[in-house]
Amino acid sequence: MGSSHLEWLSGTVHSSSGNALRSVWRWLNCSLAMMWVLAICSLPLTAISQASETIALQETPGVPSTTQSDVQFESSSDVVTPSAEMATPPANEAADNPLEDTASKLFSEKRFWSLILVLAVCFSVLICTFRARMGAKVYVRPIAGLKAIEEAVGRATEMGRPVLFVPGIMDLNELQTVAGLSVLSSVAKESAAYENNVHVPTARSLVMTAAREVVQAACIEAGKPDVYNDDSVRYITDEQFAYVAEVCGWTQREKPAACFYMGQFFAESLLLAENGNSVGAIQIAGTAESSQLPFFVASCDYTLLGEELFAASAYLSGEPQQLGSLQGQDLGKALAVTLLLVGCLLITLVQFKELGPYPQIAYDVLYHQILGRD
């Protein structure tokens, strides 16, 4: 049951029951809408509740008056207290109720808003995927680096030179490496179609095994299974700079006409890219390591910046359901931008003292509770 559901989600089973699909889509749409409404409504409601409790505390006889800066959020249980002693329950209270203790270990109230935000993004992605599957048009802006793959491989074939693909230096448990292997699939398919050889040196054994599968499957898909050669996907070493030495040496000897660097890179990024540049290769790089992006931008012809690397497999596949997920990702960006704007507005309003404590309280709720910052 579970696996069939997954297959249905992934689109491998083309269900004929269009009505069921539509009803599920409507249900998901409603859920998402409700979640968005809940998220948006909760912000002012929480702020109002906080404000009224603070004012009540200030007005209570015997309770010392608190200033705005004295307000502390001891937990995300929506209780504002003037001091830690008042908010903290007696130590033996939680111990008396083991069930509550276990529940508190399983569910961190401090992360409640993180859960809401993650769910909102996930639902956005899922709903946009379903919409795309149902035929909704999805526009994805052209990504120059991915459009240039065919040109780069074609050029390498014309020049009679090989193609180099470096899937980063990290293992398969890194998502960037997985994203890099997805791009390798397309590069290997293009290369196989032109009967050219793609050289894939790897720094991890598991990556080598996975890359071999990817290249072999791409060759078969391109209708040229005999192009695949086990020796083209090799394990070099786990040692960072020893790996770089091997790849740079190979680059200088074989002079590839197209170099792809897709995955997680560190200090070796510039060494690899400058070596590729010195032999006159077309270079396309992609990484989510923001500290290495400037090096790739300086040395490569095209660079996939951060999220573009993750979007690459969806973009290259051209499948509506995968492209739909990119649209959902953009909705997540819209949510992030909204939160940024609200934060900017609130911190500006805080400067106007005549508005009372409300902007400060709303800002504290946004900063401490929703964003979970200390």
Place this chain on the structure above:
Amino acid sequence: MSAVVESWFLILAAIAMLLGGANLFMHHSNLIYNQKPGWGYSALTLAGFLVTLVAGLLKLGVPLTPQFPEYAWAGNFEDQPGVIWWLYEYIIKPSTSTMFALLSFFVASAAFRAFRAKSTEAALLLVTALVVLLGRSYAGTILSAPVGDAYSFAALTDFVIMSVINTSGQRAIVIGIALGVAATSLRILLGMDRSYLGADE
């Protein structure tokens, strides 16, 4: 939970390491056997591989431990003055440092190409790089001495370029990456994207 998954991944990676080692051995053996160009390097690689493997497995040169003096192999294989320690200290470390040192020359050549004012954007990059360079060096301090600390190159670098422009750009990229990771993870978990397994279907 994550610790258990990590442990399983390490076990898997350790087994896969045998595949990697076997691949390395077979590839270079073939090159030597067929006397391909550069086979001497392969011989050197294989020699290094085998020496390190034997020295590590047999714990050659590793001193006895005070806790278990009667067991010759009780010490850590990396302990001084073991062979592995020597190899690391006198071969791997200097070689790695040499490779890393090359980075400074590559930074210079990459900067030379990137900072040519071929377009408006490149010109902006050039001016920004110049300000940051001055802000991070004594030359900038000397040049901006007449205008005071508040308007110095260092202040411009720290409080405008690095704190505002650079940080906002970095955060935009990081937010995009986080969302990309979430969407990609979903695609993989739901089986929508299987290209990394070798087949899309």
